[in-house]
Structures are given as C-alpha cells and as structure tokens.
Amino acid sequence: MLKQTLIDLLTQAAVEAQRTGKLPPVTLPEIALERPQNAEHGDYASSLPLKLARAIGLNPLTIANDLVSLIAPSPEVGQVVAAAPGFINFTLKSDWLARQVEAILKAGETHGNIKLETASRVQIEFVSVNPTGPLHVGHGRGAILGSTLANILAAAGYRVEKEYYINDAGNQIDAFYRSLYARYQQCLGKEAEMPEDGYFGGYMVDLAREIMAGDGDRFHNLPEAEVVSGIGRLGLEKIISQIKADLELLGVSFDVWFSEQSLHEGGQYQAVLSRLQQGGYISEKEGATWFVSTALGEDKDNVVIRSDGSPTYFATDIAYHYDKFLKRKFDTVINIWGADHLGHVSRMKAVVAALGIDPEQLKVIISQMVTLRRGGELVRVSKRSGDIITLRELVEEVGADACRFFFLSRTADSQMNFDLELAKKQSADNPVYYVQYAHARIASILRLARERGIDYEDGDVSLLTTEPELTLIRKMLLLPEMVELIASTLEPHHLTYYAQDLATVFHSFYKQCQVVSSNKALTKARLKLVKAAKIVLSRTLHLMGMTAPESM
RNA sequence: GCGCCCAUAGCUCAGCGGACAGAGCAUCGGUCUUCGGAACCGAGGGUCGAGGGUUCGAAUCCCUCUGGGCGCGCCA
16 A cells, blocks of 8 residues: 555665664654645655654754655655654655556456455444334444444455344343233234333334234134234344345345344353353352452443343343354454443453453444434434334435435544434435535546547546646545555544545546547546546445445 | 543534644635536634643643533343
8 A cells, every 4th residue: 555655665764764873773663654734745744753853862854854865766756855843745756646547447446445464354243223113213323334334344354244133032022022912912902001111112003913914813812922922023023124124225234133042042151151150250149140340340240140040131242242252253343332332341341351352352332322303303212102213214314325424424432413304404415415426427427438439448647647637646545545544443434524525626626627628638548537536436435335326 | 429422613523642723514705608516716714611731742642620421220
C-alpha cells in the first residue's frame, strides 16, 4: 500500500541518518503518516522530526532537512520538503497518480482490498434479537453496523463468518409461549388471561390467528402442555422467518443461525461448566452456583445456575463463547450489543480469560441507543406494550439504501435520534442520493461513449494532468486506507464520509472537465478515469451494503 | 455510590497528540449554448460543556466538576 511505501522510505532515511551519524542511535518512534488538511502541505506528512527532537535534543527543522536529503527517489514520490516547525511533507508525482487509473481499472471491484497482517479468522455476531417479536428500529443499527463491518473485514483479508444467536431457550421464550397460548385461546373464544410477564403487542394476536387458520386442527384434543409448546414452537419459527425476511430487506444476511438450545443439547454447557469448575472459578452459595468473577478483578460474582437448577442467560452465553473460541476456534470474535447489554461486557471478558483465552480476542462493540422521534416528539419503544415502529416499516418508508447510510453515518458510541418525519421528508436530499447520483452520472457518460462508438481501450492516462483530474485520482486511492482504518478501529462510519468526499470530488471534476469532447485523445483518457471512478464508487457503496444504480 | 458512553457552527454530526477546527442541512449570494441541476462555486456563522494538568504542541491524553444516556438481577 502506498502509505506503507512512504513509511518505509522514511524509515530507511532515518536508519541511514543514524548510520552516518547525523542522528544519534536512539530507538525510532513508531513512524506515522498523516494526511494534512491543507493541500499545500502535500499528500502525506510526518511529524517524525518533532518526535525525535524531544529525545535527542536537536532542532526539529534540522532533523527534517537531514532526513529529507536522505530519502531515496521513488516512482511514487515527487517532492519531499521539510516544513516548519519540523514536518516532512510528501507530494505524489502526477504521472504516477495518472498511472493509478490503469491499476484501478485492472483491479476492478477488488480495488480497496488489502491484506492486513493481523487478518485472521473472525466471527462477527450481531442483531441476535430474541425471537419474541419483530425487529424494531433500534435493531437496524446493529444489523447495519455488523454487516458493513463484515464486508470491510473481508476486504481487509479476514475470513469472516456472520452469525445470529437465536435465544430459543429460557424465561423469555417461556413467556412468549404462554402469551401466544393465551392469545390462541382467546381466538378460539375461550377465557384466557395473558401472563403478567407476557408479550402484549398486537402481532401476538395476528400470530395466534395465523396459527389457528393454518394449523389449528393439529392442536385439537391435545393436553394443554403440548398445545403450549406446539404453537409456541410454531410461533417461534414464524417470528424467526419474519426476522430473516426483514433483515434481507435491509440487505443483511448471516452465514450461521446459531440456536441457544443446541448448546444444551450439544453438551457445551456441561463441558464449559466443568472446565470452569476445574479452574476453581465456580462456587456454591445461597443455594445457587456462581461464577467467581471477583477472582478476575470483577466487582461481583455472577449466578450461573439458579437455586431452582435452571441456567441463567449468562451461563448459556458462557457456553456459547466456549463454543466460539474453543470448539470452532475463531481467532477473533466480535459481538455487537446494544447499550442495554453494557453490564455484560466485563464479566464476559472475565469468562473468556478464565477459559484461558486472551480477552483481547473478544471485541465487543456497544451500539448506543436509537431514540425514535416523530416530528420531534419522542416515540416510546417497548416490545411488551406493543408500541413499536418496526424495522420493516422504516425500510419501507425510507428505503434500504438510505436506511443503511443513515445508521452508518454515526459512531456506534453516541446515541442517535431517528426522526421519522425528517427521514421521510429529507429522503430527497439525503446524502445517499448524492453519492449514488455520482455513480449514475458516470454510468450515463459511459452509455454516451458506447452510443457514439468510442473505444477507449487504448486511452493514454498520462494525458490526465489537470488539478480536478488528479484530485479525483488522489481520492480514489484512499479507499484501501479506509479499509485499513475501519478494519483496525471497527468504526465503519468513516466510510460514509469517504463516500461523500469521493462523490464531491467527482461532481467537481465533472463540472470542470468535459469528458466526451472533440479532443479524441483526451476523451479516451478521461473515459478511463471516469470508469475507474465508477469502480471506486460502486465498491464503496457495496462495502456499505448499498446499491450502485446505473440510473436513477 | 461505582462503571461505560456522549457534550464541537442555528440543526445533525466528522475530526487518526500536530501546521489557520471540518462536512451536510439551514441562511445569504453567484453559475445553465456542450456529457444527467438529485449538480457546481462562494459567504456568514465556533471562548471545541466548565476548570485545572501533561506536552515543543491538546477538540484529541490525565484529573475534577456540570449536564444527558446506559449499566450495575437467581431478566435477557
């Protein structure tokens, strides 16, 4: 990658300076390159001299000048200059930039792919909403975060598996079964009371009706317990397939749908408990079984088996992570959880440590809450009361692409407002259209070239020399760096900003440079440029899980 | 009480310890004889919540405080 090439050049210069005695033999700090905000400072800048100055007590500008004189010539770099108070600024060569158009055309949709040294086998688990009701707006955030990260990690060279953990066991499922049974009885015209901890959403009534209409006969004259579990399981399946369909609508898919129930059936639950027991992490007190988190620096211990003998959510999650790390042997596991699971993070890391795994291998992204508003007024979201705006409703209103872009454009760390009225009203000047429009515009130019029978296969990219052209190329070359940045920080929101920047430089280029003109040679060169830009735009959109329309 | 997250332009938000703090929307003003005006160019607008500290250099790191959110269950 270009950035690494420059870092290498700088490192060599520093080593050379030390060899010849211009610099004392101190250990070099990690050499970082930044992108200067001001274009006058070149394409890349390093503050290495400023950092060195502290350690060796020399004037930073002197160090900068010494290093500049030792930087070897390279095909990429044109100018290297020292600048006050002690920066080294690199400017790329125009002819090298122009040649990158060919490189991008050759790479096609693989442009942007990199091979990170740290890339390994990674599992990313996200959404994993309890299948007791439809997905609501807040779930969309995790879904889009996860699927985009998966795309980017794959582009960075990771082997990625996407997983949805289905909580199909435990108390909530029990409550779901009993609620559905009550609704079912009511549909039959019988007296039935909803359980106190039940699910009161209207969808439960619809579900009961649907089951009655479709499978009602099957449950005649059966013992109550069998009816409860029978229609419960049926309802569960229907909800899960609805969740799948809703996610698909958003362009989110999974490689594995993992059943919590299978952890009990498969023996992982027993295996991990005895393993923790052997490690001395399990104790009995107050009639329950506890995981001794305090031994690992936690504030308090946590119950794994209740006094009634049933496992807690925490217990099965321990088994689940045992399965991820020790059975399926993922190198890295990423979990995307909502802010309401915050308290779960540190004890889960403690468990992982207790299993003999470096807790750093477990990365948990907490996505902060989404508060829903309708024209500024807060909309309460509660699955139990049934007052929810479903993800499906949202996608149908604003569209999958706009939905993805909107959720993606904020850091997971901060809470966001989602105003439904605003999302609808602004959909026309949503930045997503701005980016997609750039792509459609290029497609239109290429169509025109085809209609006029212009074959630009032999176009000479060295004719691309003007500022708007080179600015566009510079921006296109940034995609691999974005992939690297996002893969290492796990912060995909950067991509939305990159996409807008890329579209901006394209639109600006378009305004200033006629692509198809009477100058045949220049036309061919620019068609190549524009086609490369289309590749980069579509790749960027695809990484975000969005469509790259040929026209709109 | 303890822990995590947030506070940057009128609004929604970016900002990787570095060179005059950025974008979109909104406001105001320009650009249409040529490839898609869902476009382009420009202007105004900021004591980066407050106060200390570290540093050659702090929106960024540390401490204190204020305001908001979330979490600290034999719930999931």
